[in-house]
Amino acid sequence: MHILVVGGGMGGTILANNLARRLSGELEQGSSKITMLSASDKHMYQPGLLYVAVGKMSTSELYRDQKSLLESSIDFHVDPVEKFDLDNNSVTTKSGKKISYDILCIATGSRGNAEGIPGLAENSCQFYTEADAVAMYKKLSKFEGGKVVVATGVPHKCPMSPLEITFFLIDYFKKRGIWDKVDLHYTYPIGRVHSLAPVAEWAAPEFDKEGVTYETLFNMKEVVPGKVISEEDSSAEFDLLVTVPPHKGMQVIEDNELGKGGFIPTDKKKLNMEGRDNVFVLGDTTNLPISKAGSTAHFEAEALGENIAAIVQMGEPVRDYDGKVFCFIEAGDGKATYAMFDYNNPPNPQAPTSGLHWFKTAYNRMYWASARGII
Amino acid sequence: MSSEITIQQQVDRFMQGAGDALTDDTVARLGFMMNELLIIADRVTRNKNIMKLLEMSETKDFAKMLDAMSVAFESYKESPATSGGIGGMLKVMSDPNVQGSLKLLGNFSKELNK
Structure with missing residues (x-):
């Protein structure tokens, strides 16, 4: 049985390692094989970019060699897929190799799409690539006060990032002693300050406490120098615009017409691509209406690992993905809280504590053990 | 101030003190160390050869x-x-x-070449 994992991000890596552990006997005997195809030989801890943008982490801490994170039994190649031929169970890579599979797992991720909103890329700071996060930090370090606007596009990666960057900005300006010279204005696309109602109920009073103003039902339409204009015909003037850009799936998914906007239609419980029993999707690549977050990919990978191993060993999957997501929320002032939820249970964030901030700080360095499938 | 404090208060004070003494950097370093230890422990415990070596190390x-190596080195250093x-x-x-000893080495070579 040949299992092909396309994508070496958080979801693909955890899944491949999980499978390698579960199928160690089959891999040793040669009755099964796991191949991973990735676009890079480096693995990035993407949640660290938020910390880089405010000077809390250096860029060198974001990377490890992909090969070092994988079980030695996984056949790893830096050779991204360009063509999917699902009817014939094969893919063609950038180097021209045609690779057949019995089970295909697609975990290609998503990317920021600032270009989708006129003027956004040129007039705002973002933190979804290393270059953007470093540029944002450089801009922040030269900022001496004025109106700062936080604006969010939809859909976007990491549901907590608009809140976290706002709390981090407060911290950053306080530490530099210029908080009294800053007017921080938060905008959000729907009718409350966060998509999850309990999180919004927790966050709004926190904003009030810090004097952060906010405006909801604000969907960015266009950005011109000094002003962001919404679809709802309102606008916000700024000296510094920090944005969480809208995201879309990867180009290869769009080019192969696997899903609208690069997001593949996926069964919410079995995580198979709709209409395909041997094609599975995880992480940001799914079109599931749940958080596009690392923890989503992590929990999906665990469910999928168990199911694919069961398919190899028994011919049938054994469990459903329950929609579990666990997101830390950095709340500034050395404190954090978290939101945990699934398909049936909403989150219930509690008051932030120092202990949870340290947990998150430690987890930022322990991610690599997580990627290896240990924790 | 009362000189008698409850166990709970002692625990609370300890936690408060530990918390105040910690910095983000300290926690990050501990997290890094824990990460590396977990990876090493995972590799060691799942490596059949290392486990066999550990088993062997417990035999007489x-x-x-x-002991023989130690004695041989000592006698080598002391001999003219x-x-x-x-x-x-x-x-x-x-x-x-x-x-x-040569017979032992011979057997070892024979096994390696099998």
Whole structure:
């Protein structure tokens, strides 16, 4: 049985390692094989970019060699897929190799799409690539006060990032002693300050406490120098615009017409691509209406690992993905809280504590053990 | 201030003190160390060869081998320099212990070449 994992991000890596552990006997005997195809030989801890943008982490801490994170039994190649031929169970890579599979797992991720909103890329700071996060930090370090606007596009990666960057900005300006010279204005696309109602109920009073103003039902339409204009015909003037850009799936998914906007239609419980029993999707690549977050990919990978191993060993999957997501929320002032939820249970964030901030700080360095499938 | 404090208060004070003493950097370093230890522990415990080596290290033969190495090094350091030549070699080879050791090395080579 040949299992092909396309994508070496958080979801693909955890899944491949999980499978390698579960199928160690089959891999040793040669009755099964796991191949991973990735676009890079480096693995990035993407949640660290938020910390880089405010000077809390250096860029060198974001990377490890992909090969070092994988079980030695996984056949790893830096050779991204360009063509999917699902009817014939094969893919063609950038180097021209045609690779057949019995089970295909697609975990290609998503990317920021600032270009989708006129003027956004040129007039705002973002933190979804290393270059953007470093540029944002450089801009922040030269900022001496004025109106700062936080604006969010939809859909976007990491549901907590608009809140976290706002709390981090407060911290950053306080530490530099210029908080009294800053007017921080938060905008959000729907009718409350966060998509999850309990999180919004927790966050709004926190904003009030810090004097952060906010405006909801604000969907960015266009950005011109000094002003962001919404679809709802309102606008916000700024000296510094920090944005969480809208995201879309990867180009290869769009080019192969696997899903609208690069997001593949996926069964919410079995995580198979709709209409395909041997094609599975995880992480940001799914079109599931749940958080596009690392923890989503992590929990999906665990469910999928168990199911694919069961398919190899028994011919049938054994469990459903329950929609579990666990997101830390950095709340500034050395404190954090978290939101945990699934398909049936909403989150219930509690008051932030120092202990949870340290947990998150430690987890930022322990991610690599997580990627290896240990924790 | 009362000199008697409850266990709970002691725990609370300890936690407060530990919390105040910690910095983000300290926690990050501890997290990094824990990460590396977990990865090493995972590799070691799932590596059959290392586990076999650990098992071997608990046997009497293994202890004897370490003792023998230690004694051999000591005696090598203390013995006078050999004069060399065929005569010297024959003298060493005529020692039954040396012959036994060569037999052991021979068996080891034979196994490696199988």
